[in-house]
Amino acid sequence: MLQSEERLRILVEGIDDALFVYDTAGRILDCNESACSWLGHTREELLALRIQDIDAPALAKGFEERLRRQFAHGRYSYEGLHVTKDGRRIPVHINTTVIDYQGDKAILAVVRDITDRKRAEDEKRELESRLRRAQKMEAIGQLVGGVAHDFNNILTAIMGNVELLRGHLSQELMGDDPRLIHLDQIEQASLRAASLTRQMLAFSRRQAVKREILNLNHILTEMEKMLRRLISKDILLELKLASDLALVHADAGQIEQVVMNLVVNARDAMPDGGRLTLETKNAPLGDSYVVRHSEACPGPLVLLTATDTGCGMSTETLERIFEPFFTTKPNHLGTGLGLATVYGIVKQMEGHIKVASELEHGTTFEIYLPAVDAEASRPSPDLPGDPSLIGSETVLVCEDEEAVRELAARFLQGAGYTVLTAETAVQAIKISAAHTTPIHLLVTDLILPDMNGKKLADTLHATNPHLKTLFVSGYTPDVIAYHGVSAAGADLLEKPFNRRGLLQRVRSALQMR
Ligand code: ADP
Numbered sequence: 001m002l003q004s005e006e007r008l009r010i011l012v013e014g015i016d017d018a019l020f021v022y023d024t025a026g027r028i029l030d031c032n033e034s035a036c037s038w039l040g041h042t043r044e045e046l047l048a049l050r051i052q053d054i055d056a057p058a059l060a061k062g063f064e065e066r067l068r069r070q071f072a073h074g075r076y077s078y079e080g081l082h083v084t085k086d087g088r089r090i091p092v093h094i095n096t097t098v099i100d101y102q103g104d105k106a107i108l109a110v111v112r113d114i115t116d117r118k119r120a121e122d123e124k125r126e127l128e129s130r131l132r133r134a135q136k137m138e139a140i141g142q143l144v145g146g147v148a149h150d151f152n153n154i155l156t157a158i159m160g161n162v163e164l165l166r167g168h169l170s171q172e173l174m175g176d177d178p179r180l181i182h183l184d185q186i187e188q189a190s191l192r193a194a195s196l197t198r199q200m201l202a203f204s205r206r207q208a209v210k211r212e213i214l215n216l217n218h219i220l221t222e223m224e225k226m227l228r229r230l231i232s233k234d235i236l237l238e239l240k241l242a243s244d245l246a247l248v249h250a251d252a253g254q255i256e257q258v259v260m261n262l263v264v265n266a267r268d269a270m271p272d273g274g275r276l277t278l279e280t281k282n283a284p285l286g287d288s289y290v291v292r293h294s295e296a297c298p299g300p301l302v303l304l305t306a307t308d309t310g311c312g313m314s315t316e317t318l319e320r321i322f323e324p325f326f327t328t329k330p331n332h333l334g335t336g337l338g339l340a341t342v343y344g345i346v347k348q349m350e351g352h353i354k355v356a357s358e359l360e361h362g363t364t365f366e367i368y369l370p371a372v373d374a375e376a377s378r379p380s381p382d383l384p385g386d387p388s389l390i391g392s393e394t395v396l397v398c399e400d401e402e403a404v405r406e407l408a409a410r411f412l413q414g415a416g417y418t419v420l421t422a423e424t425a426v427q428a429i430k431i432s433a434a435h436t437t438p439i440h441l442l443v444t445d446l447i448l449p450d451m452n453g454k455k456l457a458d459t460l461h462a463t464n465p466h467l468k469t470l471f472v473s474g475y476t477p478d479v480i481a482y483h484g485v486s487a488a489g490a491d492l493l494e495k496p497f498n499r500r501g502l503l504q505r506v507r508s509a510l511q512m513r
Pocket residue numbers: 261265266269308310311312313317321322326327328329333334335336337338339340362363
């Protein structure tokens with residue numbers, strides 16, 4: 001049988017918590033092995049110290065008061081910060097009890113290391129601040145998206161009226177008449193505005209993906225001026241574009257965003273200047289073989305490479321760069337969303353990304369995108385009187401934006417349709433009820449002042465089961481899904497639309513079963 005004091009000693013030495021016994025002046029009278037190993041002191045050293053000597057200096061001021069309370073309350077607990085012999089700080093939780101120690105009142109303190117808990121709390125705080133930042137970006141995105149949506153309405157009206165005017169004038173005027181040239185210039189300017197609007201929507205990520213057959217070289221050339229403004233003067237931007245580059249099936253706004261995000265990162269990696277090279281070429285067959293096999297999708301690839309001479313990355317960083325919110329940049333400079341977005345876009349296109357980087361030796365991003373067969377994808381020319389564009393049915397157009405409504409009506413009338421127009425859903429319902437011959441198609445804005453377009457369609461459908469519907473929207477899939485319309489269906493036309501776009505969709509909506 002062990003002596004009770006010895007048993008106690010074994011217990012005390014066996015626990016991970018540090019234990020201290022100290023007197024009314026804080027003088028350490030006893031401690032266990034954990035206390036010594038934590039703090040890096042020998043037992044003798046600790047017994048020569050006072051408990052306040054191992055507190056972080058910032059806590060020293062409140063010591064007297066704390067000690068008084070410990071003795072007054074019997075039991076007391078608080079969080080503190082202890083300093084080890086070599087200067088490290090350990091966040092601790094302390095529980096004290098008043099005990100009788102060799103005939104005198106003393107304090108027994110049980111001290112627990114809470115480094116892990118503190119770290120988890122810090123991480124949580126950091127995560128919350130990133131979330132707040134992401135929410136801020138989201139709010140800005142919504143604002144920009146809203147403005148861009150209104151712009152789309154205005155641009156639809158401008159571009160459409162130019163088209164109508166050209167239709168009238170081209171019958172009377174010669175091709176080199178200056179008035180036609182002015183029209184061309186208005187059209188060019190509106191196209192530029194439409195592409196800016198697309199960038200705003202790309203930023204707000206509310207834009208529907210609009211794939212077309214593209215030459216990456218054209219996009220890079222168009223962006224060049226803007227990219228030069230984006231990077232500082234001591235970074236040399238070089239474009240190496242292959243003249244025989246295959247085309248890709250892609251959304252121009254998304255490609256612009258990919259390029260922009262890579263360029264911004266390269267700029268950030270070269271604060272003291274350097275060289276940034278953007279290169280396009282058809283991927284060598286060997287590469288495409290490997291890549292395509294891993295993606296289970298055969299065929300040639302287009303390769304876009306961004307190479308910088310910047311700070312490069314460690315392997316640890318390299319492993320995490322595509323994670324959303326992963327950033328090595330100080331608080332306000334990085335969102336950690338740039339490469340996550342790039343990754344999302346490239347995957348959506350069934351492409352592939354390779355990165356090579358070495359600390360202090362720069363970085364290369366390689367983006368492989370599936371190439372398309374150019375012949376198969378050439379659009380057919382818009383023939384006048386194209387039978388796929390004309391019709392004689394009755395169409396009800398419901399759109400609150402006057403310019404857009406008028407334009408759609410004129411395009412449709414020009415193609416032979418009978419057109420009724422309404423400004424609100426209520427008006428459309430009235431018109432439909434009063435109309436004696438059948439209405440074949442409802443063309444409606446998805447968002448009307450009094451009701452959403454889907455609800456209007458359902459209401460009209462109840463009394464006219466043969467009615468077809470074509471929705472028109474400047475918003476994008478998530479908003480549309482919210483309004484209960486499938487974005488994948490053939491029943492959605494995006495603004496800004498042109499004559500051909502509208503007439504084609506009207507025809508296919510009428511032919512839907
Ligand atoms: P952010 O730029 O907001 O930090 P990104 O997702 O664009 O977020 O990039 C994530 C991280 O990847 C960056 O913080 C940086 O550490 C690293 N990184 C990305 N591109 C480069 C590059 N060209 N050179 C060096 N590091 C890079």
